[in-house]
Amino acid sequence: MKLKEFIKKPTFLVGCFAVLNVAMYLLIQKFWIGGSSFLPMVGKLGKPGAPNAFLFAFLVNMGVILGAFLGATVSKEFRLRAPRLKSIPKAVLGGILIGMGVTVCPGTCTTAFVTGMPMLSVSSFLSAAGIFIGGYITYKLTMGRCSR
Amino acid sequence: MNLSEKFPLLCAIGILFGVGFGFFVQRAGLCFAHGLGEIFIGRGKRILRLFLVIFILTSIGFLLSGYIYEWLGLDSTKVGLKPIGQIRGYGFYNVLSGILFGAGILLNGGCILGTLRQIGEGNLLFLVVFVSFIPGMAVVVYGLNPWLEGRKADVIQNALLPGLAGVQAAYVTGVLVVLGWIWFYFVRRKTNGSLKG
Numbered sequence: 001m002k003l004k005e006f007i008k009k010p011t012f013l014v015g016c017f018a019v020l021n022v023a024m025y026l027l028i029q030k031f032w033i034g035g036s037s038f039l040p041m042v043g044k045l046g047k048p049g050a051p052n053a054f055l056f057a058f059l060v061n062m063g064v065i066l067g068a069f070l071g072a073t074v075s076k077e078f079r080l081r082a083p084r085l086k087s088i089p090k091a092v093l094g095g096i097l098i099g100m101g102v103t104v105c106p107g108t109c110t111t112a113f114v115t116g117m118p119m120l121s122v123s124s125f126l127s128a129a130g131i132f133i134g135g136y137i138t139y140k141l142t143m144g145r146c147s148r
Numbered sequence: 149m150n151l152s153e154k155f156p157l158l159c160a161i162g163i164l165f166g167v168g169f170g171f172f173v174q175r176a177g178l179c180f181a182h183g184l185g186e187i188f189i190g191r192g193k194r195i196l197r198l199f200l201v202i203f204i205l206t207s208i209g210f211l212l213s214g215y216i217y218e219w220l221g222l223d224s225t226k227v228g229l230k231p232i233g234q235i236r237g238y239g240f241y242n243v244l245s246g247i248l249f250g251a252g253i254l255l256n257g258g259c260i261l262g263t264l265r266q267i268g269e270g271n272l273l274f275l276v277v278f279v280s281f282i283p284g285m286a287v288v289v290y291g292l293n294p295w296l297e298g299r300k301a302d303v304i305q306n307a308l309l310p311g312l313a314g315v316q317a318a319y320v321t322g323v324l325v326v327l328g329w330i331w332f333y334f335v336r337r338k339t340n341g342s343l344k345g
Binding site for chain 2: 008010011013014015016017018019020021022023024025026027028030032034035038039041042043044052055056057059060061062063064065066067068069070071072075077078079080081082083084087088090091092093094095096097098099100101102103104105109110111112113114115117118119120121122123124125126127128129130131132133134135136137138139142
């Protein structure tokens with residue numbers, strides 16, 4: 001396989017994501033976290049002892065949006081798409097549920113898959129099981145008619 | 149240099165890492181919500197493959213990071229394997245959190261990474277999703293959390309598999325990485341076979 005093809009493969013690209021996550025941990029003792037990083041949006045900047053932890057994670061995730069924008073621009077995939085009205089209620093309900101889920105137990109959403117399970121955190125394995133249960137129930141209720 | 153004392157610099161480095169994460173996630177098209185949906189309709193090999201790559205590399209990296217710091221003669225306690233989601237220990241809250249999150253991502257078709265990626269790609273529906281996090285988080289932070297405050301007596305902190313199993317992290321990581329690698333091999337072989345090239 002040619003190098004040019006290899007570096008475009010999703011497995012290589014998520015490998016880069018993983019290496020970057022470890023590199024961040026090694027260099028600045030932080031790793032990528034998902035849901036709880038948005039707590040600054042409701043006025044929570046961090047826990048006692050780490051008062052700006054959530055703020056830092058929030059800024060990292062603003063970088064993620066910027067990086068995705070760069071990726072989409074480079075690959076000419078960027079396109080402003082206005083939401084369809086009928087998709088909005090589902091998006092709002094989904095967003096609220098995500099907001100609740102990530103706050104009930106911070107660090108146990110997407111973080112469970114990319115950081116928690118590799119760290120052998122028991123809570124992340126339990127969260128992953130919960131995600132499958134919640135996802136499956138929703139899938140059955142909506143008959144798999146997801147918006148994507 | 150302790151970067152925690154230089155917060156603006158720490159944030160600048162963090163944003164740069166974030167840009168890298170976003171770039172790779174966008175190019176890979178990674179979204180666990182989409183992947184979960186694929187699993188339920190019996191086409192979950194792609195997301196499984198991607199997850200296994202992340203799991204194998206990150207597990208090895210996190211395990212080695214402690215040794216690397218020791219090798220460099222630095223304070224390894226600062227990079228000890230920090231447990232995630234330890235706010236309320238492990239147990240019911242993790243599963244509840246997962247159920248709510250799983251339901252949410254299946255409804256709108258985007259996990260956290262997927263939502264951020266879609267916003268970056270210009271899909272404004274995910275901006276709606278993103279803003280909708282706020283009322284959900286507010287309900288828990290200002291409604292549920294104060295109520296739960298006095299009910300956390302049975303919390304178990306720092307719950308890591310090696311601690312529960314009573315063995316060193318290297319053994320647990322080693323076994324899981326080998327199993328993950330074997331799984332990845334079979335998933336990849338099956339995918340290649342079904343796609344035929």
